[in-house]
Amino acid sequence: MNVASIKLEKSVARQDILFGVARVPGTGRAYVAGSDFKIHEIDIDAPKPEVRTFPGHDTYVTTLALTADLIITGGYDGKLVWTKASAGTRVREIAAHKLAVRRVAVSPDGKTVVSVADDMAIRFWNVANGKMVREITGEHTPLTPQGFRSMLFACAFSADGKHLATADKTGHVVIWEAATGKKVNTFEVPVMYTWDPNARRHSIGGPRSLAFSPDGTLVAIGGTGKIGNIDHLEADGRVEIFRWQKAEKVHEFVTDGKKGLVEHLEFHPNGEIVLAAGGAGEGFLSFIDLKQKKIVHQEKVPMNVHAVATTDGMKSILAVGHQRVVRFTVA
Numbered sequence: 001m002n003v004a005s006i007k008l009e010k011s012v013a014r015q016d017i018l019f020g021v022a023r024v025p026g027t028g029r030a031y032v033a034g035s036d037f038k039i040h041e042i043d044i045d046a047p048k049p050e051v052r053t054f055p056g057h058d059t060y061v062t063t064l065a066l067t068a069d070l071i072i073t074g075g076y077d078g079k080l081v082w083t084k085a086s087a088g089t090r091v092r093e094i095a096a097h098k099l100a101v102r103r104v105a106v107s108p109d110g111k112t113v114v115s116v117a118d119d120m121a122i123r124f125w126n127v128a129n130g131k132m133v134r135e136i137t138g139e140h141t142p143l144t145p146q147g148f149r150s151m152l153f154a155c156a157f158s159a160d161g162k163h164l165a166t167a168d169k170t171g172h173v174v175i176w177e178a179a180t181g182k183k184v185n186t187f188e189v190p191v192m193y194t195w196d197p198n199a200r201r202h203s204i205g206g207p208r209s210l211a212f213s214p215d216g217t218l219v220a221i222g223g224t225g226k227i228g229n230i231d232h233l234e235a236d237g238r239v240e241i242f243r244w245q246k247a248e249k250v251h252e253f254v255t256d257g258k259k260g261l262v263e264h265l266e267f268h269p270n271g272e273i274v275l276a277a278g279g280a281g282e283g284f285l286s287f288i289d290l291k292q293k294k295i296v297h298q299e300k301v302p303m304n305v306h307a308v309a310t311t312d313g314m315k316s317i318l319a320v321g322h323q324r325v326v327r328f329t330v331a
Contacts, residue, residue, distance in 0.1 A: 001268060001270075001273060001313070001314065001315075001330060002330065002331045003273070003287040003296060003297040003330060004296075004297050005330055005331035006285070006297065006299050006317075006328050006329070006330045007328060007329050007330075008302075008326060008327075008328055009327050009328060009329045010044055010326065010327040011302065011324060011325075011326045011327075012042070012044070012049050012324065012325040012326070013323060013324055014323050014324060014325060015036070015323060016034050016035045016036040016323065017034045017035040017306070017321065017322050017323065018032045018033065018034035018035075018306060018307065018320035018321060018325065019033065019034045019035075019060065019061065019062050019063065019064075019306045019307060019320075020032065020033045020034065020061060020062070020063050020064025020065075020073065020306075020307050020320075021064065021307045021308065021309045021318060021319075021320045021325075022064055022065055022066035022071070022309055023066075023309040023310075023311055023318060024066070024085075025311065027043075027045075028043050028044045028045025028046070029041060029042070029043050029044075029045075030042055030044060030309060030318055030325075031064060031066060031071050031085065032064070032320050032325065033056055033061035033064045033073055034060065034061055034306075034320075035060050037056045037057050037058065037059060037060065037061060037075075038053050038054065038055065038056040038061070039053070039054040039055070039056045039061065039064070039071060039073060039083060040052065040053050040054070041053075041054070041085070041088070042325065044318065044325065044327050049325075052088060053088075054071075054083055054088040054089075054090075055083075055090055056073060056075070056081065057073065057075030057076070057077050057079055057081060058075070058077045058079070059075055059076040059077045060075060060076045061073050061074070061075050062074055062075055062076060062100060062101055062102060062103075063101060063102065063103045063104045064104070064307075065104045065105065065106045065113065066085065066106075067106045067110040067113070067127055068110060069084055069085045069086050070082055070083070070084065070085065070091065070127065071083040071084075071085050072104055072106065072113050072127070073104070074096070074101030074102070074103070074104045074115055074117070075100070075101060076100040076101075077100075078095060078096060078097040078098055078099055078100060078101060078117065078119075079093055079094060079095055079096060079101070080093070080094045080096040080101065080104070080113075080115055080125065080130075081093050081094075082130060092130045094125075094130055096115055096117070096123060096125070096132075097115065097117035097118075097119050097121060097123070098117075098119040099117055099118035099119040100117060100118045101115050101116070101117045102116055102117055102118065102151060102152060102153050102154070103115070103116050103153065103154055103155050104155075105155045105156055105157050105164075106127065106157075107157050107161045107178065108157060108159060108160065108161040109161055110127060111126070111127055111128070112124055112125065112126065112127060112133070112178075113125045113127050114155050114157070114164060115155075116152040116153070116154070116155045116166055117152060118149070118151050118152065119142075119152075120137065120140045120141065120142050120150065120152050120168070121135060121136070121137050121152075122135070122136040122137075122140075122152070122155065122164075122166055122176075123135050123136075124178075124181070134181050136176065136181050139172075139174055139183065139186075140152050140166065140168040140172060140174070141168075144169065144170050144193075144195070144203050145170070145195075146195050146197070146203060148195075148203045150168050150169040150170055150206075151168065151169045151206065152166065152167075152168045152169075153167060153168065153169060153206055153207060153208050154166065154167045154207055154208055154209055154210045154221075155167075155210065156209075156210040156211055156212060157178065157212070158178075158212040158216040159212060159214050159215075159216060160216055161178060162177070162178055162179070162216070163175055163176065163177065163178055163184065163212070163216065164176045164178045165210045165212065165219050165244070166210075167189075167206075167207035167210055167221060168206065168207075169193060169203070169205070169206030169207075170190070170193050170206065171188050171189040171190045171191070171192050171193045171206065171207060171223075172186065172188060173186065173187050173188065173189060173207065173210075173219070173221055173242075174186050175219065175244050184244075185244055185245065185247055186247065187242055187244070187247040187249075189207055189221050189223065189240050191225055191226055191238065192205050192206055192207050192221070192223030192224060192225070192238060192240075193205045193206050194226050194227040194235075196227075204227055205223060205224050205226075205227060205235075205261075206223060207221045207222065207223040208222060208223050208261045208262060208263045208278070209221070209222035209223075209262055209263055209264050209265040209276075209278075210222070210265065211265035211266055211267055211274070212267070213267050213271050214267055214269055214270075214271045215271060217243060217244075217245070218241055218242065218243060218244070218250070218267075219241070219242050219244045220239055220240070220241045220265045220267070220274055220276075221239070221240050221241075221242070221265075222237070222238070222239050222261075222262030222263070222264070222265045222276055222278070223237075223238055223261055223262055224236070224237055224238055224260060224261050224262070225237075225238045225254060234259060235259065235260075236254045236255045236256060236257065236258060236259060237254070237255035237258055237259070237260055237261065237262040237276060237278050237279075237284065237286065238252070238253070238254055238255070238262065239251075239252070239253045239255075239262055239265065239274065239276050239286075239288065240252045240253075241274075241290075251288075251290065251293065253276075253286075253288050253294070253295055255276065255284060255286045255295065255298060256295070256298075257298075258279070258284040258286060258298055259279070259280045259281070260278050260279040260280030260281070260283070260284075260304065261278045261279075261280065262276045262277065262278040262286075263277065263278040263305060263306050263307065264276070264277040264278065264305065264306075264307060264308040264319075265277075266308070266310060266314070268313065268314050269313050271290075272289065272290050272291055273287055273288065273289060273290070273314070274287070274288040274290065275287060275288075275308070275310070275314060275317070276288060277301070277305045277308045277319060278304075278305055278306075279301065279303070279304040279305050279321070280304060281304060282300060282301065282302065282303065282304065283300070283301030283302070283303055283304050283305035283319070283321060284298055284299065284300060284301055284305070285298070285299040285301060285305075285308075285317065285319070285328065286298045286299075287299075299328065301319055301321075301326060302324060302326065303321045303322040303323060303324040303326070304321045304322045305319045305320070305321045306320060306321045306322075307319070307320050307321070308320075314330060315329060315330050315331075316328075316329055316330075317329075317330065
């Protein structure tokens with residue numbers, strides 16, 4: 001994979017801010033959702049991409065996943081919504097959480113979807129019938145050490161579906177046994193959380209993305225470093241990688257000169273390259289080579305990136321965010 005060959009192939013302007021994206025395998029179609037409360041289907045291969053719009057939520061759609069012909073979305077309204085993708089019709093709506101849903105993740109076998117939210121609950125749902133099969137509470141506490149509300153920002157399954165990782169605003173990361181909900185290990189990434197006791201008495205930051213390596217031995221956590229000016233995201237993006245069985249940090253990387261939160265992390269199928277995407281104002285795609293132990297390429301993106309979906313072993317990268325959908329190709 002020659003990451004230096006990356007090329008911006010397509011850019012589509014929009015009026016909204018997009019927080020979620022999922023691609024239909026083998027096609028140019030993708031589903032996106034965000035600040036206009038709706039779900040949209042877009043064919044990025046079309047010369048002038050046409051958009052099909054479906055009902056969504058009562059407020060921002062914050063996260064989106066696709067499994068078979070089902071789109072599962074979470075929103076600021078605390079709901080999970082199942083939509084039949086081919087028909088654009090709603091299958092079910094669930095009052096899943098008391099506060100905003102931050103992320104959903106579908107298990108590799110497509111049978112379970114996990115949601116995490118600002119009520120600090122981790123909930124496992126049966127994809128087929130929408131029934132809750134497990135709930136985990138208490139591990140991620142509702143308040144930061146300074147008494148501010150925390151958030152449960154991120155979750156991700158391992159490739160074999162046996163483990164789930166979750167991370168909250170303070171940098172507390174937990175690995176769970178997915179089949180039982182048993183806690184397997186914990187570790188901390190405190191540098192991703194900033195508390196300003198002077199200028200604003202405010203807390204900001206926190207891990208926003210998680211990814212397991214293909215062999216399941218490593219977990220990557222994405223966020224930002226300590227923020228000097230909390231009114232702006234004036235800190236570089238940050239990725240820390242742990243050998244989670246030992247809670248041992250084995251790598252840390254800083255997106256030198258690329259400011260903002262790392263909102264998407266993904267390992268290449270070979271396990272040697274990690275893609276980190278995010279931004280603040282303008283966005284970035286950073287490629288980390290674990291063998292070389294460094295960021296080998298950083299690509300500017302014309303908007304703050306909130307979500308990414310790749311295909312063909314990262315040869316096609318679809319990024320969404322502030323008022324734009326872009327597609328990059330890599331040789």
